[in-house]
Amino acid sequence: MNSTSGPILPGATIGMVGGGQLGRMFAIAAAKLGYRVGVFCGSSDEPAADVASFTVCGPLEDHSAIENFARRCDVITLEFENIPAETIAVCGQHAPTYPDASVLATAQDRLLEKTTLRDAGLPVTPFAPVRDAQQTCAAADSLGWPLIVKTQRSGYDGKGQHRLADAAEAERVDWQGGGDWVAEAMIDLQREVSVIVARRADGVMDTFPVFENTHRNHVLDVTTLPAAISPDMQQQACDLAIAAAECLDVVGLLCVEMFIENAGNGEPRILINEVAPRPHNSGHVSMEACRTSQFEQHVRAICGLPLGDTAQITPAAAMVNLLGDWWGSQGEQPNWPAALDVHGVSLHLYGKHAARPGRKMGHLTAVGETLDEVTARLERARDSLRNHQS
DSSP: OOOOSSOOOTTSEEEEEOOSHHHHHHHHHHHHTTOEEEEEESOTTSGGGGTOSEEEEOOTTOHHHHHHHHTTOSEEEESOSOOOHHHHHHHHTTSOEESOHHHHHHHTBHHHHHHHHHHTTOOBOOEEEESSHHHHHHHHHHHOSSEEEEESBSOOTTTTEEEEOSHHHHHTSOGGGGOSEEEEEOOOEEEEEEEEEEEOTTSOEEEOOOEEEEEETTEEEEEEESOSSOHHHHHHHHHHHHHHHHHHTOOEEEEEEEEEEEOTTSOEEEEEEEEESSOOGGGGGHHHHBSSOHHHHHHHHHHTOOOOOOOBOSSEEEEEEEEGGGSOTTOOBOOHHHHHTSTTEEEEEOOOSOOOTTOEEEEEEEEESOHHHHHHHHHHHHHGGGSOBO
16 A cells, blocks of 8 residues: 555544654654654654654564554654565555655665666765675775775664775674675765755655755764855755655655765765665754754655745754763763753754763754854853753
């Protein structure tokens, strides 16, 4: 059951597979539009369960629990892409499910994803499949040293990847621990950007403005809007995102992460790094910066409603992530009053009970007249969290 004869109207029930922060913020946006949201997740204390109309708990492989969940839904969507295809097939027997299993199969496999996009004529980072040090050294003949190797499946926020400077470093990788791998060329990186595109089942699409992203320890740290690239490059990036969504036949949201490369002729060029068929961390800035947030747009897209206006409604905006590192060593609460005392800062917490280093616990956003202004306010607010509350 992969399509509907008309829009799924407010009052209906949307199913969300996954109970993390993306599911939580989606459920809040859906409730504002008048939908009920049911969540399927591992336990009732996950972030999305706090705000859902109902929760069904169980492992993703429990088809009986999945059926119990899916029968109560009018449309089903997903919070993350590493879901067994059989689970999606079970959901699809009871309600339209977006994205479908074919999209997930591509997004779950870096080699398939890159090959699919490359074969569609889209620019991707040069790559080669590898399984061991010998194949990696052979790939380096064309890709050059240094290069990046990533596990073909799983891995995120820097997990499951290594930067290799030479053959000696390749020999030290635990190749058996990661299964198949993908080697990627190192590029002369100017900046990283992302574009989120929304697509309905009838093919109607729209993109958000281009977000610029800065990472720390392989995890997104700061997103700024607008991106510091030319209007022509912004249009190129949006066109690439649209082409990728069409190529993959996504329904819902697709985030396309891109590198801006300093090319040899002095003109920067855009390369697709990877895609995610769901809301994305970089899109959180849209909650205050755009007329429609990425989460409301996700609801509109899967329900077949008119897509919202994605226009930026402030000259400048930024978001900073809050990781578990900002909590005290004994779990002391950060100083929320001090952060919120900084003018114009908005706080979004995800309702996670245990703060661990590197774990995404929330984010701060700010809007204003200039990027220097908003990023300075956010850094001041985040720094003030260090004075922990007991």
